[in-house]
Amino acid sequence: MTTTTTLEWHTHDGLRIEAGAWMPTQPPIGMICIVHGMGEHYRRYEALARYLNTQGWGILSFDHRGHGRSEGQRGHSPSYEDLMRDLDQALHQTLTLAGGDEKLPLVLMGHSMGGNLVLNYGLRRPHHTLAGVIASAPWLRLVKPPSVLLMGALRLLKPLVPTLSQPTKLEVSALSRDAAVVADYQADTLNHDRITAGFFFEVNQAGNWALSQAEHWKTPLLLYHGTGDRITAAAGTAAFADKVKPALLTYRAWEGWYHELHNEPQKEELWQWLVRWLEGVRKPTPAE
Numbered sequence: 448m449t450t451t452t453t454l455e456w457h458t459h460d461g462l463r464i465e466a467g468a469w470m471p472t473q474p475p476i477g478m479i480c481i482v483h484g485m486g487e488h489y490r491r492y493e494a495l496a497r498y499l500n501t502q503g504w505g506i507l508s509f510d511h512r513g514h515g516r517s518e519g520q521r522g523h524s525p526s527y528e529d530l531m532r533d534l535d536q537a538l539h540q541t542l543t544l545a546g547g548d549e550k551l552p553l554v555l556m557g558h559s560m561g562g563n564l565v566l567n568y569g570l571r572r573p574h575h576t577l578a579g580v581i582a583s584a585p586w587l588r589l590v591k592p593p594s595v596l597l598m599g600a601l602r603l604l605k606p607l608v609p610t611l612s613q614p615t616k617l618e619v620s621a622l623s624r625d626a627a628v629v630a631d632y633q634a635d636t637l638n639h640d641r642i643t644a645g646f647f648f649e650v651n652q653a654g655n656w657a658l659s660q661a662e663h664w665k666t667p668l669l670l671y672h673g674t675g676d677r678i679t680a681a682a683g684t685a686a687f688a689d690k691v692k693p694a695l696l697t698y699r700a701w702e703g704w705y706h707e708l709h710n711e712p713q714k715e716e717l718w719q720w721l722v723r724w725l726e727g728v729r730k731p732t733p734a735e
Contacts, residue, residue: 449500456540458512459532460525465516466509466537468544469496475505477552477578477729480541482534483508484559485586485650486522486615488515488637495709495718502722507541513646515637522641523610527567527649534568538575552578552729559679559706560586563650566657566687569666579667579728581721584676584706587654588683593647601648609645616640621677621706628710658683661690669697669724673704673711697724 454466467489479499481492489508496506512519512533524530538553545551555577557565562585569580593601604611617640620629632638668691672684681700688698699720704711711717 449497454507454509454540454544456536458529458536460529462512462518464509464512464518464533464536466507466540467493467496469493469500469506470544471500471503471505473503475545475551476503477554477725478505478507478541478545479554479556479581479725480534480537481506481508482537482555482557482561482564483511483514484557484561485642486514486617486639487632488635490515490637491632491635492709495714498718499722502725504725505541505545507537507544509537509540514639520610520612520643521639522612522615523643523646524649525609525645527653530564531568531571534564535572538577549576554579554581554725554728556581556583557585558583558709560650562586562679563654563657567653569668570657570660570663573665575666577666579669579725581669581724582671582684583708584672584679584681585654585670585684585687586650586679587658587687588680589651590677590680592680593651598648598651601644604644605648609643611644612641613644613647614640615642618677623705623707623710623712624675625710625712628707654683658687658690661687664691664695667695667697667728669721671699671701671708671717673701673706673708675703676706678706 449469452468488510510517513521513523555565562582565580566582672681674681
């Protein structure tokens with residue numbers, strides 16, 4: 448059984464953030480904060496959240512600034528550090544949801560752009576108290592990377608017109624091999640296809656930075672990517688995995704799977720694999 452709650456809070460610069468929580472009816476064995484990808488929203492993770500509830504885990508997910516029902520220009524953030532500060536708040540809210548019990552394991556999970564954010568968070572917040580990090584098809588490199596000329600133009604535009612908005616040109620059919628998932632995405636009015644010059648430049652650069660710093664990773668990490676992904680590059684994820692200390696890493700390339708692995712036709716296999724890893728990072732509590 449599951450209980451669901453809608454939450455909201457305000458960012459340090461005054462934007463209203465909407466979030467959702469899915470909690471098991473019994474006290475949770477741990478908490479997971481799910482960080483969604485570019486152009487989508489947290490409700491698209493409800494099926495995964497409800498499954499994790501059946502395994503005892505409590506879930507909080509939120510709409511990024513400029514996404515879903517949260518405030519802010521669509522597809523924009525003033526800086527990458529603002530996104531990191533938003534994650535600080537989301538993790539605080541996740542712990543608060545569990546009654547502030549710091550003995551419960553806290554896991555940060557991100558997909559695509561969210562994967563970029565959680566990997567950077569792990570590297571940029573070295574004193575965090577996370578029990579583990581999960582990165583699904585992270586945006587470290589794109590399958591169709593911007594040209595050197597375009598990146599040069601973005602570098603010039605960022606300080607001049609950082610809020611200049613362009614379509615993401617997302618290949619929606621590449622999200623999943625499940626046609627129903629693609630159709631639902633296209634019909635969902637909370638999704639959007641906008642990204643600003645400043646946002647793209649900073650997230651893209653953060654992916655490159657994370658790859659350059661991967662050898663300094665210090666937290667148990669579950670990292671995975673579909674080899675059939677035509678949006679974010681599986682090779683980038685493999686390159687990150689190559690630099691992480693083996694004792695901290697569980698890595699898998701899912702052969703032929705598309706971008707949204709949690710929405711693929713065989714998703715239950717992935718979900719079960721996630722739970723096995725979560726059991727490995729979960730710390731026993733006195734109540735057990």
